[in-house]
Amino acid sequence: MKEKREQETKRLPGVVTGITPREETFTGNKISHFILDAIRQDLGPGGPMEGRKVHTRFPPEPNGFLHIGHAKAIVIDFGTAEILGGLCNLRMDDTNPVKEDEAYVRAIKEDIHWLGYDWEDRFYHASDFFEEMYFFAEELIEKELAFVCEQTPEEVRESRGTLTKPGTESPWRYRPKEESLDIFRRMRAGEFPDGRYTLRARIDMASGNINLRDPVIYRIQHESHHQTGDDWCIYPMYDFAHPIEDAMEGVTHSLCSLEFEDHRPLFDWMVANLSLPTKPKQYEFARLDINYTVMSKRKLRALVEEGLVDGWDDPRLPTLSALRRRGYTPRAIRDFCERNGVSKVPSMVDIKFLEHCLREDLNLRAPRAMAVLDPVKLTITNYPEDQTETFTVDNLPGQPEAGRHTLSFSRHLLIERDDFMEDPPGRYYRLFPGNQVRLRAAYIIRCTGCVKDEEGRVIEVLAEYDPETRGGTAREGEKIRGTLHWLDQATAVQAEVRLYNNLFTVEAPDDDERDYHELLNPDSRITLENAWVEPWLQEDRSHLGYQFMRLGYFIHDHKDTTPDRLVFNRSVKLRDSYRPE
């Protein structure tokens, strides 16, 4: 499994090398957007970073699992480096020890590698630079651009003002720098309890931008950090730390989502006032949102913790580990992100587009197989009881080089229950008394009737085969509209199949005023215990999954499949234009 995943990763074009610029997506779409344009200017002739190579970073906080929204950021961060021939770092933004955990670090790395991106030796933690940050904090104090404040959290909140009213200055705002320096050093030495002091930047309490009203840049937290242990009891805040991290890593462009637009003036303030080795620039883009699901970490966590789904990798979730388990390919996800484009318009993308990207990928590559999800017996009444024959079919029709497998055929078969109707509506060209259909790759048969139980439920469909149509070839001049998938009852293998639908019944559960419990789709997962598949799927493990013909794309559930129990997840349905009259 792991090897196959690595193989796939290696096959993916566009693993970041930092050498060859790439101007198109690997599916041939042109990549161009406002951030790329801006970076080209910054780096180009006359630009502020003329001559430099682009250097980005993906900076998750290790406090949860990555989801498809992060995939967009990853594609932008790593993709920008790829497109422009630069580098992209992976950085754990771990400036708040109370929220973070090493376990998330591993999961995040796995997900990014799975997507096919590589940070090579450039894996960092914000905490790698705590010493430098401390140095720069003292620099601000020396420049009288920061001061140690004694306001309580409540006092800070009250004096900050409101959206429409300016704040009032802290009584400690003009504390002599010597005094601030002394207290700050003692803060670091651990002399004070949590909350006793903070270090604040001295900017502008009357600014319309609340982020500039003397933001706290260091707080005391006697908390063990997953990287630095007990080395520190003061920790820097995001707005102070981020530009320093970027500069220390050599990042030229700090790409982030729209909600940080308000923070850019603060980012720029830090860049202007600290003696950083380089001067990174920040640009913002709109997050990716998808309908019929939730993307907020809080909601995802609630679903998991309340047991409404079976863990972070429940295939109904939009997390990358869930999508992986569901059968989504890295290629499909990347393609989806790239084709959605990059803009500043807050958008909600249709889940159908994601599904389309998956189908487009799998259609080309996933082996075909037959499976019967809701079986009913089909008896070929003119086929000898003791006879069996085999047919050989391509794994990918028309591409014998992709491998072949055999099907066995006998008198007793299994077909899909909804492929027979005793009294069908118009334009139904499957089995009904008197009608002819093709059993794919086998024979053309004519339905002669059915057998029902006492309740009137069909328990067996009867048909006669035409021996002259071996292989499914119609007689000269005859046209057979319907082709069905089928299984030989004698060799078919039983499996559990899980069908997935949207987790929520409304497009935007995040915006809905109702409690999200009411919005959950009761049919988000349908488990079929009595499904049957071709026997070779017992041993075969395609990392792409399979197309179960006429049904959709399915993949072994890598967690629940055991040597004696097959479990399949439906990744996505096939398109279906059948409309009963």
Add this chain to the structure above:
RNA sequence: UGGGAUGUAGCCAAGCGGUAAGGCACGGGACUUUGACUCCCGCAUUCGCAGGUUCAAAUCCUGCCAUCCCAGCCA
């Protein structure tokens, strides 16, 4: 008169003064040993609204409207 941003089709999205790309979705047709795939065709007389500038405006100007983000010692 708090600050910042955004409005192009049902959903994304190009467009950057010369007369509305593309994709998804949807509808119709052809083909078909998957009602799949593929291939055709259709799908904004109009770019949030109203004025103005111009021979010419989605693009420039003015005003208005709508939506989103910001008041953590979170990121």
